[in-house]
Amino acid sequence: MLTLQYIPNNEIENLNSENKIRKLLSLVKEDKILLIEGRLTSSEEARLIESTMEQISKSFKGIEICTVYPQKKREVQFFDKLRKEVLNILGYRQGITIIGPATIIKDIKRDPTKIELLTRNNKGTRRNVIKK
């Protein structure tokens, strides 16, 4: 059985980066696929990968992660920078992040219009499509 757990931003926004990553990884290690409101900062993503590597074991093979967030293609540089700063202040609330254990998620394929979540089951690979 596949367990999806939704994590609203207010559940993790007050945690510091270390605690946020610890919480997310402990849930993933319970074989849950997390749908997180918003996204991690790039340094949190890097730290998440580091923590994942530190915890690789016989039963935990790592994670699959994918983040989607709205992006405007043609922006004036100044407004782009301003938007980046505003996003920093808001704590990256926009978008959605999917994190799951690599033992369950075979692959997450992202292209500009959709996310394909390929999960492993006893009968092989199942394709789940989430459209943006």
Add this chain to the structure above:
Amino acid sequence: MLKKIGGSIKRFLNSLFKSKKHVRLGLYGPPNSGKTTLANKICKDWLGEEMGTASRIPHETREIQFKESVTIKSNGKELSFKLIDTPGIATKIDYEDFLRFNLNQKEAKERAKEATKGVIEAIKWLDNMDAVVVVLDSTKNPYSQVNITIIGNLAARDIPVLIAANKVDLRKANIKKVESAFPQYKVMGISAERGDNIEQFYKTLFKVVK
């Protein structure tokens, strides 16, 4: 935020006390994208010797490797850098994947253990780079979170980036897709193995590493 400020101060001080033309140039990317093949090509072209061993087995490079001083020339200009080849960054490592490449259980487990350490080391070294070539396999989907995380971290540190869309000699290569995934960066289609477009790559490197 503090990390970013610290990095900027470090780079500013380095620019004051070090020759601007001697930079630390890192090669980053996911496993098997051709980082070591590119490092070897650069070293062979300018030093006459290779840097490391490239392999079709993922995570062949599991430790940071570097050449202290590489000087490349283009249009009468010189650029010297310390070339740093990093282990491929991944979010999962399963020793069983290595068994497909005829490694025995012990070898596969050891390789997986070393690979996890290599990923951690590569991430830690991000703070030490002055410029980075992100090497991507142009036959694969560029929208992977590893690619986005690497580039996002470099952008957060204000480190200049050149994207090398490698393996353009292969039929499935799609440079346009890499360009559309990262429109704010210069993307150079190359074949590190065959040397396709490598002169143009060196010229672009001069522009990126100003």
